[in-house]
Structures are given as structure tokens and as C-alpha cells.
Amino acid sequence: MNNKTKWESNIIEKTMHTKDMVVITCSKPEGFTYKAGQFVQWDVPDKESKNGIVKRSYSLASSPHHENLSFCIKIKEDGKAGKYVTRMDKGDTLVFEGPQGRFCCNEETDESLFFIATGAGIAPIIGMIEDQLENKKTDKRIHLLFGLRFENDIFWQEKIDHLLSTYNNFSYQITLSRPEGTWDGLKGRVTEHLHEHDGNHSFYLCGSLPMVKDVREILKEKGVDMKSIHFEIF
Ligand SMILES: Cc1cc2nc3c(=O)[nH]c(=O)nc-3n(C[C@H](O)[C@H](O)[C@H](O)COP(=O)(O)OP(=O)(O)OC[C@H]3O[C@@H](n4cnc5c(N)ncnc54)[C@H](O)[C@@H]3O)c2cc1C
Structure with missing residues (x-):
């Protein structure tokens, strides 16, 4: 120890x-x-x-x-x-x-991995995704839903794009809650983009308390087993 x-x-x-x-x-x-x-x-x-x-x-x-x-x-x-x-x-x-901390990937499940991060909540999540893809060479499907406020808040896009172009089992979405001008990507909070995804996933959430609470509530309503939802609150 x-x-x-x-x-x-x-x-x-x-x-x-x-x-x-x-x-x-x-x-x-x-x-x-x-x-x-x-x-x-x-x-x-x-x-x-x-x-x-x-x-x-x-x-x-x-x-x-x-x-x-x-x-x-x-x-x-x-x-x-x-x-x-x-x-x-x-x-x-x-x-x-x-x-x-115990906010780590459960290796004992076959479920695909669904990561939801807002702001600096991406910190542990990017490490977990890189560990799964580059280190553990997982073939599980991995999706990242990353929420930020403004287009100027976007960072690590190149890093995430690199993962996208290197690993077929990785996908991601960035959504902006306060998009301006020419932004033609996803809009709204992460909670508005959970209904687009079905299937069995292990969820990993990291960000503010309200985000984690709201996402858990929606996932619960969708029938997701609470044991499949892991989170870290900043
Ligand atoms: C498990 C865990 C992991 C974390 N990981 C991360 C991470 O990876 N990245 C990250 O960014 N954060 C992370 N955090 C949050 C981090 O620990 C800090 O809480 C955060 O960075 C704020 O610390 P601080 O010392 O700058 O602010 P603090 O000094 O704790 O102040 C907190 C808030 O109070 C305000 N404040 C302070 N003094 C005053 C004053 N006199 N008047 C008015 N307002 C005031 C500050 O502006 C601030 O908004 C994590 C938290 C936890 C629990």
C-alpha cells in the first residue's frame, strides 16, 4: 500500500x-x-x-x-x-x-463502456479510456459523451480524434450547453443525449454533483441497474 x-x-x-x-x-x-x-x-x-x-x-x-x-x-x-x-x-x-479511489473500470463485466464527463470530469475518464484501448487492448465498445459549455471550452479534441481514428471500437460525442454562432455539433446538456443510446453498458460518470444526480436519475428511469453506474463527483 x-x-x-x-x-x-x-x-x-x-x-x-x-x-x-x-x-x-x-x-x-x-x-x-x-x-x-x-x-x-x-x-x-x-x-x-x-x-x-x-x-x-x-x-x-x-x-x-x-x-x-x-x-x-x-x-x-x-x-x-x-x-x-x-x-x-x-x-x-x-x-x-x-x-x-475506486472510480476504476470493472473488468469483470462484458458490458460495453459508456463514459460521461463534463468539464474537468474528463480527467479520470480519459485515463480510463486510454488504459482500456492502448494498454488493455479491450475489444469492448467504448463511447464518450463529453459536455462543455462553449465551443472555446473544447480541449483534447486532437487526443480524442486520435483515439477515434485508431480504434474501431471507440466513438465520442461532444455536446455544448451554450453553443454560439457557427457550432453545428451536438447541443444541450449531456442529459439530453442519453435517450439516443440503448443496449447494456457500464456507465462511468464524472463531473459536478447536479450532473451526476441528473444522469443517474435518467438512467434509473431507463431501467439501468444502479450497479452498472459508477461515478466520481468533483
Ligand atoms: C476525488 C476528487 C477528484 C478531483 N479531481 C479533480 C480534477 O481532476 N480536476 C479538477 O479541476 N478538480 C478536481 N477535483 C476538485 C478539486 O479537488 C478542488 O476542489 C478544486 O480544484 C478547487 O480547489 P481550490 O483549492 O482551487 O478551491 P478552494 O480554495 O477549495 O475554493 C473552492 C471554491 O470557493 C471559492 N472561494 C474560495 N475563497 C473564496 C472567497 N474568499 N470568497 C469567495 N469565494 C471563494 C473558489 O473560487 C472556489 O470556487 C477533485 C475533487 C475530488 C473530490
């Missing part, structure tokens, strides 16, 4: 994908192992707290077979971690504990 060990990692790259969505790539400390979908707890420097740090949870957006770790973080300007991430730079050291 390594979940209480403090790990130190070097920031290799920090990329602002949109105005408030940043992807941090950092080195994988020797001996650190995790399952796709798990999260770690960062030590966030904080002068106001007694021991000078506060803990914040961040999902691993990388897959265990990747050389480095990555995180996908929505920066909250007034947030303690938000301020830390804003000033964080290449070469800095990140300290974290973990991994933790």
Missing part, C-alpha cells in the same frame, strides 16, 4: 488548454503505481493554515502505462489550489499522497 506515502514529482510541462483549463504533466516518482481513474491528494502551500499546506484531490488524467503523470485542472481563480496552479511552473516540485 503506497497511499499514505508522500511522493515528489517534477513539473515537466504546464499547458493552458482554455482560459481556465490547464494540463500539468509531471514525472512519475519511482515506485508510484496507480489504477486508471484514481486520484491523489496534492499538498497545496497555504500560509493561512496551521501546517502551511492544504490538501486538494486531483484525478490522474494519465494511464498507468504512460511514462509521466498528468492532471487536468479547472482553475478557480479564488481557490487555494487555483492560485497555486496559476503560479506553478516547469521545474517546480509537486508533493502528493496516494493513490486513492
Whole structure:
């Protein structure tokens, strides 16, 4: 068990994908192992707290077979971690504990995998999808429904398109709840696009509490067994 060990990692790259969505790539400390979908707890420097740090949870957006770790973080300007991430730079050291969490793919079912993410909720989900396709070489059908607000919020499109062109068993949809101008893709919240899909799936949801609640409610009404619905709330 390594979940209480403090790990130190070097920031290799920090990329602002949109105005408030940043992807941090950092080195994988020797001996650190995790399952796709798990999260770690960062030590966030904080002068106001007694021991000078506060803990914040961040999902691993990388897959265990990747050389480095990555995180996908929505920066909250007034947030303690938000301020830390804003000033964080290449070469800095990140300290974290973990991994933790059970938001991982159930390997004991033949059901196809249906992932639903909103915003930074894509973090654990992209790691799980890459793990299934690239690492485990699954032949299960995998679908991703990714909800964002505006067209400018879209990120990782190239990464997702690459999966689409490489794996026949992968498909995805991006839906915008506040599309503007020329957007001719899917519109509306993820909840508006669940009725298009039938069949037996294991569902993996990640995003805000209202999204997870609403999606679970709809899936329940559709007769989906609650045991087939896995979720992580940010
Ligand atoms: C299991 C798990 C995994 C997670 N994974 C991710 C992930 O992969 N990516 C991700 O982006 N998030 C993730 N989160 C959420 C993350 O842990 C943080 O909660 C989030 O990043 C906000 O942290 P913060 O320190 O920046 O904000 P906090 O300091 O906790 O502030 C929270 C909110 O309060 C507001 N606030 C703070 N101070 C004030 C003030 N004085 N006046 C008014 N408003 C104020 C902030 O703007 C912010 O909106 C995860 C959470 C969990 C539980």
C-alpha cells in the first residue's frame, strides 16, 4: 500500500488548454503505481493554515502505462489550489499522497463502456479510456459523451480524434450547453443525449454533483441497474 506515502514529482510541462483549463504533466516518482481513474491528494502551500499546506484531490488524467503523470485542472481563480496552479511552473516540485479511489473500470463485466464527463470530469475518464484501448487492448465498445459549455471550452479534441481514428471500437460525442454562432455539433446538456443510446453498458460518470444526480436519475428511469453506474463527483 503506497497511499499514505508522500511522493515528489517534477513539473515537466504546464499547458493552458482554455482560459481556465490547464494540463500539468509531471514525472512519475519511482515506485508510484496507480489504477486508471484514481486520484491523489496534492499538498497545496497555504500560509493561512496551521501546517502551511492544504490538501486538494486531483484525478490522474494519465494511464498507468504512460511514462509521466498528468492532471487536468479547472482553475478557480479564488481557490487555494487555483492560485497555486496559476503560479506553478516547469521545474517546480509537486508533493502528493496516494493513490486513492475506486472510480476504476470493472473488468469483470462484458458490458460495453459508456463514459460521461463534463468539464474537468474528463480527467479520470480519459485515463480510463486510454488504459482500456492502448494498454488493455479491450475489444469492448467504448463511447464518450463529453459536455462543455462553449465551443472555446473544447480541449483534447486532437487526443480524442486520435483515439477515434485508431480504434474501431471507440466513438465520442461532444455536446455544448451554450453553443454560439457557427457550432453545428451536438447541443444541450449531456442529459439530453442519453435517450439516443440503448443496449447494456457500464456507465462511468464524472463531473459536478447536479450532473451526476441528473444522469443517474435518467438512467434509473431507463431501467439501468444502479450497479452498472459508477461515478466520481468533483
Ligand atoms: C476525488 C476528487 C477528484 C478531483 N479531481 C479533480 C480534477 O481532476 N480536476 C479538477 O479541476 N478538480 C478536481 N477535483 C476538485 C478539486 O479537488 C478542488 O476542489 C478544486 O480544484 C478547487 O480547489 P481550490 O483549492 O482551487 O478551491 P478552494 O480554495 O477549495 O475554493 C473552492 C471554491 O470557493 C471559492 N472561494 C474560495 N475563497 C473564496 C472567497 N474568499 N470568497 C469567495 N469565494 C471563494 C473558489 O473560487 C472556489 O470556487 C477533485 C475533487 C475530488 C473530490
